[in-house]
Amino acid sequence: MKIHFIAIGGSAMHNLALALNQKGYQITGSDDIIYEPSKSRLEKVGLCPPDFGWFPDKITTDIDAVILGMHAKPDNPELAKAKELGLKIYSYPEFIFEQSKYKTRVVIGGSHGKTTITSMILHVLHYHDREVDYMVGAQLEGFDTMVKLTEENDFIVLEGDEYLSSPIDRRPKFHLYQPNIALLSGIAWDHINVFPTFENYVEQFKIFVDSIVEGGSITYNEEDAEVVNVVEASENQIRKIPYNTPEFTVADGVTYLETPEGEMPIEVFGRHNLNNLAGAKWICQHMGVDEDDFFEAISSFKGASKRLDKLAENGNSVIYKDFAHAPSKVGATLTAVREQYPTRKVIACLELHTYSSLNATFLKEYRNTLDNADVAVVFFSPEAVKIKQLEEVSAAQIEEAFNRKDLIVFTNPEEFQTYLFNLNLNNTALLLMSSGNYGGLNFEKVKELI
Structure with missing residues (x-):
């Protein structure tokens, strides 16, 4: 072709x-x-x-x-x-479906966690030499590309993005895959340039659940009230399988997962990641991987690209970079770092970079998301606000939106970098959260801070 x-x-x-x-x-x-x-x-x-x-x-x-x-x-x-x-003109998801319509389609949806869950599933399958087709939104260790399509593989694992399919097809991508096996991790309002109200956004997930083929299954996070509402209200003739966060402990900066064979140290950390792990386990079991084999494989999973990526570490300091930008992701990522390093000073730096995060109306969704930081910093570029043709946002508005009077706000990249490179990181966990680069921050130089 x-x-x-x-x-x-x-x-x-x-x-x-x-x-x-x-x-x-x-x-x-x-x-x-x-x-x-x-x-x-x-x-x-x-x-x-x-x-x-x-x-x-x-x-x-x-x-x-x-x-x-x-x-x-x-x-x-x-x-x-x-x-x-x-x-014949296809959108990206339309063509993916065309290539997979005779396969068992496994689709991972949700406002947050979908890349990590998809990555966990693929890591486990790869560990046990189980060949599947896939499409995931991050570069994975051990995988050459983010997409694999073959004639022979029976399964395809797809990250189900809710954003639009193409400039001329305004349907969310995950509406087009018609899953046999689906997972829904969470629902938290995002992409407000496309879904102007929360109700409109939630409706997309209802359509997703109803698009699962008859006789298929939805594995869903029962700790997310909105997810539960959407799944339980669906009249689609599918199996509905809830999951929740497994028991775990943290000691000396290491997270231990409770398994039937006892405590097992794992590379990833944070309640949201453990919740993601539980969902991934169910999906792997649906695909024929038993529980023991799942635990054996997942212990070596180091995380998805751009998710809690450890830039540097010494005896008492650590620096992480994370892709978190939506409010729910910011809160979950910061909480994970706080729980992993309870005795260290936590400095959280967030860049407001996306259309939604720079929208004056949407800003209130960030309320209290930085509360778990000892020091909270927000950087945004007024120039980016102009480029996106949004209303001007002031430092006072940012402070009010986050509901934190001691919030440090930077709008100049040089001033932010001067602040960052003069920090004392002794006994500190520094967390840099952004889908951008703070106006040109050299992350290789950041590694030299400790």
Whole structure:
């Protein structure tokens, strides 16, 4: 098959391109800009466009399918040419479903935890040499790509993102997968640029649960009231299997999981990660991995990429970087660090970087999320607020939103970096939370703080 990617450089899109290339498909693509590491990874296999931009002449009648990425605009000239020629146009999730419609589809959904749970499942299966197809939103240790598609594998494990499918398909991605086996980890309002009310956001998860094929199953976090409401209200003829956080203890900075064979030390920590682990265990059991084999494998799981990534550590200090940006993720990640290091000073630095987090109305969702920090710092760029065409946000508004009078707020990247590099980190856990880079922070230099 000959496949053309419009916006091939995206994190998900370039991984799909690599997977299809590995499968033997003929791949072409375009993009107006491609960042690292996508650029190098595409160049390595000869898939990086020689010139950046949109070229309608690339769209020809011998193309079997066009895959349209979210980065493209609805008026993209290549898209217009594909429509004119009557070519088959897929969104990313539509094409994933097309490739997996004869497989058992395992879909992990939720506002938070889905990348970690999917990563845990794939780690366990990989540990026991069980081959499956997959699509996950983070680069995993031991895996070459974030997407794998074959003809022969019976299962495909999919991270079920609730964001939009494409510029011309406004359905959430996870509505298109029709899972046989599904998991729902949590519901906390996000993506307010697309889902302007909490009710509208929750509705997407109701549709997800109802999209599970008849006779399938939903494994769900019974500690999340909204999840319970959504699952129990569904009239879909499926099995409903609840899970909750297993028993664990923390001693000397190590988390021990209670198992039928006794306490077992694990690499990940935090109540939310232990909750994720419980959900992953159920899914692995549905896929034929028994409990003992799951525990044996999960003990070596070090965490998903960008999730509580340990940058540096010495005898009494540690620095973590985490992708957390939504309120529920910020609160859970900070609580995990506090529980893991109860006797250390915890300094939490959060960058407000996304559209939702910089929205003056949405800011109140962050109330008390930084309470577990001894020192709480928030960085945001007024320039980013302007670029996103949002109302101006003041430092006073930020302080009020977090409900913390001693909150330290920075809007200048140089001032934030001066503050950071002059910290005394003796007996401290420093947590840097952001989906951005604090206006150009050198994280290699951060490692040298301890």
